């Protein structure tokens with residue numbers, strides 16, 4: 442790591458003090474990799490998106506590498522792997538985790554109708570379903586044609602944890618992330634279904650390091666934790682138990698899997714997108730055609746798109762928090778991915794970022810704040826505590842992003 446010292450007067454959360462922008466996309470080096478949530482504390486230093494000597498980010502390099510992959514060879518590997526798990530005795534032979542987004546729809550549909558598998562779909566409920574998200578959940582089951590288990594964690598506890606995660610980590614979506622990163626594996630072991638399939642790996646977006654992309658398997662360290670101390674919302678369990686008068690059972694959905702549980706099972710967790718040619722736009726078309734996926738009627742707050750991550754009201758708030766903490770908002774994220782997939786060029790991406798990057802997510806903000814029991818004023822105060830001095834400066838009443846590309850920050 443080039444820069445790992447914490448200088449809390451200047452750069453919060455151990456972020457690199459100098460922002461380095463990718464030469465090809467809009468991403469920069471403040472993007473941290475995804476980590477195991479039960480080990481996530483505000484002090485924990487994370488690895489960030491890496492750049493090569495030509496100033497190009499890992500996500501762009503990975504995308505170039507993908508263009509040279511022999512997918513017919515990989516599909517043969519997929520068939521071979523699926524054959525090991527396939528059951529023709531009426532039982533389920535794999536689990537697809539998701540909530541009716543374009544990716545889970547596409548993965549489950551391809552597995553069942555193209556590759557002849559028998560998936561059970563499992564949903565860990567979003568914190569607050571949007572109307573279109575709930576319709577898509579129904580479309581997935583009714584039009585796509587799948588059996589589904591929907592697990593909804595205790596909303597009272599989830600709201601406490603979302604607020605704690607906002608106040609302590611500025612990461613209100615974290616309670617849901619616990620579920621999406623481990624619930625399918627917990628259910629797989631309980632139901633004795635040995636294969637869990639996800640869609641994409643985070644490397645596409647700079648959320649995982651590039652070594653992860655060399656393997657179709659999901660890294661066990663993302664969903665197991667053998668540490669004695671477990672953190673939720675960045676707080677030790679005992680702190681939350683005492684402060685909110687909760688019981689251990691209230692944390693059941695958030696407790697990590699121990700590695701010995703996995704080692705004693707035949708569990709295998711894979712990404713379908715490693716085996717076949719995949720990009721988000723194609724997944725959208727596939728899900729619309731085969732499972733009745735509906736895009737949103739309005740543009741998503743903070744970006745220009747209408748079809749990605751639209752099932753949870755907290756998603757727009759989540760991207761906004763990323764913008765405040767890391768100066769990476771949703772437009773930057775979406776447009777960078779679209780540059781890599783050849784749908785737009787950098788100039789168009791900059792124009793979009795100039796328009797939408799960092800937009801306050803008004804549409805669902807009040808619903809999210811009500812869920813967490815916060816006023817807008819309290820939210821603004823919490824927000825300002827998470828603006829790192831190397832990314833933001835205050836000019837009278839206005840926060841100005843610094844180290845931003847001048848073409849984007851000119852909007853101020």
Ligand SMILES: [Zn+2]
Pocket residue numbers: 463464465466467468497498499500501502
């Ligand atoms: Zn890049």
